[in-house]
Amino acid sequence: MFFVLFFILTIGYLYYDLIWKRKAYPPGPTPLPFVGNIFLMNDKFKPGYKLWQNLAEQFGPVYTFWLTQLPIVVVTDWNLIKKHFIKDGNSYTGRPEFPLQTQMRKGPYGIIESFGDRWIQQRRFALHIFRDFGLGKNLMEEKIIGEMRSMCDQIKKVCSEPVDMMNYFDASVGSIINALLFGYRYDESNMEEFLVLKARVAKHMKVAGEPVGGIIGMYPKLGNLPILKGYKDVVVGNWESLIDLFKKQINEKLETIDYDNDEYSDYVEAFLKERKKHEHEPNFGGYEMEQLESVCFDLWLAGMETTSNTLYWALLYVLLNPEVREKIYEELDREIGSDRIITTSDKSKLNYINATINESQRMANLLPFNLSRTTTCDVIINGHSVPKDTVIVPQISTVMYDENIFPNAMKFNPDRFLENGQLLKIEELVPFSIGKRQCLGEGLARMELFIFFANLFNQFDISLDSSNPNPSTEKEFGVTVKAHNYKVIMKSRH
Ligand code: HEM
Known part of the structure; x- marks a missing residue:
């Protein structure tokens, strides 16, 4: 009985962690339970430029990086940054x-x-x-x-x-x-x-x-x-x-x-x-x-x-x-x-x-990972919905x-x-x-x-x-x- 319950809870947790919680955000690397994607920020990728660039190549110019349980939406493309963070500045x-x-x-x-x-x-x-x-x-x-x-x-x-x-x-x-x-x-x-x-x-x-x-x-x-x-x-x-x-x-x-x-x-x-x-x-x-x-x-x-x-x-x-x-x-x-x-x-x-x-x-x-902002309303970037209060980063280092x-x-x-x-x-x-x-x-x-x-x-x-x-x-x-x-x-x- 205990094992059945444990099994169901584990499957339920994994479903929530790997599928459900990610639905509201743009795609990105699969987060591990508890640590999210933090394991990717290892010495191989320090100081970070390559990591953000590689992820953009894999998932496109708007992707989600999980800092433990916190989803961070990263925007790496200049035209998108300009269109959203400059022209619609109040939303960010x-x-x-x-x-x-x-x-x-x-x-x-x-x-x-x-x-x-x-x-x-x-x-x-x-x-x-x-x-x-x-x-x-x-x-x-x-x-x-x-x-x-x-x-x-x-x-x-x-x-x-x-x-x-x-x-x-x-x-x-x-x-x-x-x-x-x-x-x-x-x-x-x-x-x-x-x-x-x-x-x-x-x-x-x-x-x-x-x-x-x-x-x-x-x-x-x-x-x-x-x-x-x-x-x-x-x-x-x-x-x-x-x-x-x-x-x-x-x-x-x-x-x-x-x-x-x-x-x-x-x-x-x-x-x-x-x-x-x-x-x-x-x-x-x-x-x-x-x-x-x-x-x-x-x-x-x-x-x-x-x-x-x-x-x-x-x-x-x-x-x-x-x-x-x-x-x-x-x-x-x-x-x-x-x-x-x-x-x-x-x-x-x-x-x-x-x-x-x-x-x-x-x-x-100078800043491999720019300071994070949050969205002040729901926004759509490059076809991806990003809810209000999501942490989001205009990734200037990838642009430069x-x-x-x-x-x-x-x-x-x-x-x-x-x-x-x-x-x-x-x-x-x-x-x-x-x-x-x-x-x-x-x-x-x-x-x-x-x-x-x-x-x-x-x-x-x-x-x-x-x-x-x-x-x-x-x-x-x-x-x-x-x-x-x-x-x-x-x-x-x-
Ligand atoms: C070469 C020098 C500098 C560089 C490259 C630089 C770069 C930056 C960057 C990238 C941000 C983040 C903006 C964002 O959220 O997207 C920032 C924010 C900020 N910087 Fe600088 N900075 C420099 C010098 C300075 C100096 C000299 C001061 C003040 C005396 C300063 C004060 C600030 C403040 C207060 C913010 C936060 C602004 C806000 O949240 O409204 N910075 N800076």
């Missing part, structure tokens, strides 16, 4: 709620993970503050140029010695985002604080990208199992120590803030003044302290590693391609011809440099390695962005993603990439350190991919 603005994140954040706070009215309000507020700081105008540019100058001064002290530029990029880009958030930059006096933050953020990005990170994110209780506890402790410990640092800065700001003066010089000050205006509303009208702490986390996380990693990749790709390096110096000699600082007003003259930055972003392809759009996609070739010396706009270059959830810091990141890259090459004759003339371009896996460390020799050009 949700974000999935991962219980561990919500638990740590004390609610669905922040910008990256928030959704609905809170996300609309807070994204709008952030964009407004960024614009006010002069994004696209002079104030922000001045900050970036200041950091770039300080970086160049530091490098001049170690000219002709092998240096790893990762630390320089991290400190400079970290200083910019920190100045934007809290009003101060990093120098010798507080470098210790920066290094703690940087190490925490790097760990977070690595663990959060691992399949096991996804499992614990969805089922925090599993993180109490001895085998998974280490991972959960890293995620929670990181979060708490980052938030402690942010709280300390916020509290210091609270001690000196002048509410009678409407002006502000950093994000935290702007937020606290806005909060004051809502102090008589329930939950401060959405401007709770938890919201501020989460935003600090989001902007620090999204604003630092992404830009710094991209610069590190760009330098590596150029140095491994001597003909590209020569063309960059030729353009700088022709269009700039001195050691003066290059600003965004020079951008339209430096087509080859712009094309090289574009190609570096495409090749670096698509051979039909970028022939010989794995070759670093800035010329693909040029026609008769003029910069070509290729709409499928989407490192900042697309639609309403597109990167909020795109303007800042673009300005940083241009100013750092152009000035670095203008100021220095850069070559790879001869002790490792062929560094690997293999990608270290994480939410964003990192290059392995390498060293360069920097010599003053002027």
